[in-house]
Amino acid sequence: MIERYITMFCQAMQAERGLSPETVKAYRYDLEAFRKALDEADQQDPSRIRRDQLTRFLLNSRNEGLKPSSVARRLVSLKMFFRFLNAEGMLKQDVGESLDSPKLWRQLPEMLSPEQIDRLLKAPDPSTPHGQRDRCLLELMYACGLRVSELVTLRLDSLHLDDGYIRVTGKGRKERLIPIARPTARHVEQYLDSVRPQLLAGADPGTLFLSVRGRPLTRARIWQILKALAVKANLPQDLHPHTLRHSFASHLLSRGAPLRSIQEMLGHADISTTQIYTHVDQQRLQRIHQQFHPRA
Numbered sequence: 001m002i003e004r005y006i007t008m009f010c011q012a013m014q015a016e017r018g019l020s021p022e023t024v025k026a027y028r029y030d031l032e033a034f035r036k037a038l039d040e041a042d043q044q045d046p047s048r049i050r051r052d053q054l055t056r057f058l059l060n061s062r063n064e065g066l067k068p069s070s071v072a073r074r075l076v077s078l079k080m081f082f083r084f085l086n087a088e089g090m091l092k093q094d095v096g097e098s099l100d101s102p103k104l105w106r107q108l109p110e111m112l113s114p115e116q117i118d119r120l121l122k123a124p125d126p127s128t129p130h131g132q133r134d135r136c137l138l139e140l141m142y143a144c145g146l147r148v149s150e151l152v153t154l155r156l157d158s159l160h161l162d163d164g165y166i167r168v169t170g171k172g173r174k175e176r177l178i179p180i181a182r183p184t185a186r187h188v189e190q191y192l193d194s195v196r197p198q199l200l201a202g203a204d205p206g207t208l209f210l211s212v213r214g215r216p217l218t219r220a221r222i223w224q225i226l227k228a229l230a231v232k233a234n235l236p237q238d239l240h241p242h243t244l245r246h247s248f249a250s251h252l253l254s255r256g257a258p259l260r261s262i263q264e265m266l267g268h269a270d271i272s273t274t275q276i277y278t279h280v281d282q283q284r285l286q287r288i289h290q291q292f293h294p295r296a
Contacts, residue, residue: 001046005085010024038053054099057074058074110243111250117244123233136191140154144168144184148242151241161188165180174269200214226240249266
């Protein structure tokens with residue numbers, strides 16, 4: 001029974017809410033993990049499920065070593081799932097309604113300092129086409145705060161370099177405009193003029209970044225490129241693409257950018273998602289205070 005409910009929920013999230021296939025896949029993964037944690041009776045009759053079972057599942061997930069961000073996503077998945085079942089009349093009670101806020105399970109994001117970013121950007125070999133491509137994509141990810149999914153789907157007709165912005169399609173197929181600084185635009189123009197034509201093979205797919213075979217780069221390949229360059233720049237080897245996005249937001253905030261403006265550039269639907277960077281900045285100020293204040 002609950003397996004059928006999970007399928008109905010995922011179909012509704014994609015068809016009615018317009019969530020991306022990747023997001024829906026993540027929700028299904030979380031809900032399947034929850035289903036497997038239930039006994040047979042609860043799987044057949046979801047009305048038997050109680051709030052303490054949801055809480056225990058989340059606690060067990062954390063105790064098993066799941067990252068706080070993944071536990072937070074599981075919490076959101078459960079809350080949305082049971083809210084959906086209640087709204088559709090499949091369950092009389094929304095057992096996930098009173099669950100703790102995801103903020104309690106959230107981990108402060110990891111990010112790089114401006115000096116580390118500079119080392120990473122200088123890691124690609126500028127004498128090779130691949131190095132110039134990699135420098136360009138790193139510049140764009142950091143300068144515009146892009147998700148890796150947004151980077152690999154960025155199209156040529158989304159670039160408005162002369163006007164100083166790019167058009168990005170984010171989660172839920174929502175479009176936003178992001179300013180692009182002139183130094184970053186120059187790297188993109190150089191890639192378009194000198195490198196991309198060398199990579200192109202056959203019909204032009206229209207996406208900005210291409211592989212050695214002339215096909216659009218994948219998210220997995222971007223991850224591999226970043227890890228290799230992190231090693232070369234003597235940075236943590238577990239560096240991931242989202243670290244550049246976190247660094248983008250944190251560096252803007254530390255230099256006085258309004259939180260609402262950062263929210264718009266990141267494409268966050270809720271300001272509370274962006275507010276996590278204020279906690280990061282507070283930690284930075286506390287470290288400075290402890291290091292330099294005579295009474296610290």
